[in-house]
Amino acid sequence: AQKITQTQPGMFVQEKEAVTLDCTYDTSDPSYGLFWYKQPSSGEMIFLIYQGSYDQQNATEGRYSLNFQKARKSANLVISASQLGDSAMYFCAMREGWGQGAQKLVFGQGTRLTINP
């Protein structure tokens, strides 16, 4: 069963606009962590932001914020004031629990974001 779903294969946004990248997840474990990574054409996976299942507030990291709606099982990434350098693939990922399974990340299929000047 698909555990992480990113429904937007591609998005095109004008520079300086805000953009929301969608992510829904599926888990029965009450302890989990949600991550967003950026992958530019160079291939490196760059950590952007993290949200824990027990966190009371939505995570923020500079221009990145995570709209965490636990009941809906969604963890959307919001990028404010987009820049040309934000053009890249974006992946949502999840880690579950505290046992052996916690050592692996499960990734969505990704969203290719293109920022237009």
Next chain:
Amino acid sequence: KAGVTQTPRYLIKTRGQQVTLSCSPISGHRSVSWYQQTPGQGLQFLFEYFSETQRNKGNFPGRFSGRQFSNSRSEMNVSTLELGDSALYLCASSSTPRGPNEKLFFGSGTQLSVL
């Protein structure tokens, strides 16, 4: 602080050969995990090492193996290469594999092409 270092950056091999990829984690990180990224299958977990012990393995054939050294550096080996092994192999490190809140930091990957 230096990031995760993977070598080589690019590799071209032929079917039937074997290959070894190397990963040096962030200084002080003791957990190293490996992922395979292909256009068709996306990102898939290969295995994870902590303190020289493999703690978890993904759904890959036995041709894929790895090890971790006492300095936390890790190597991944693929024997009897197949065309389908062509992929970007990413290594990630974290301080300890304690639970779901442990952040993983990735390297730039090794792009393997099998001809």
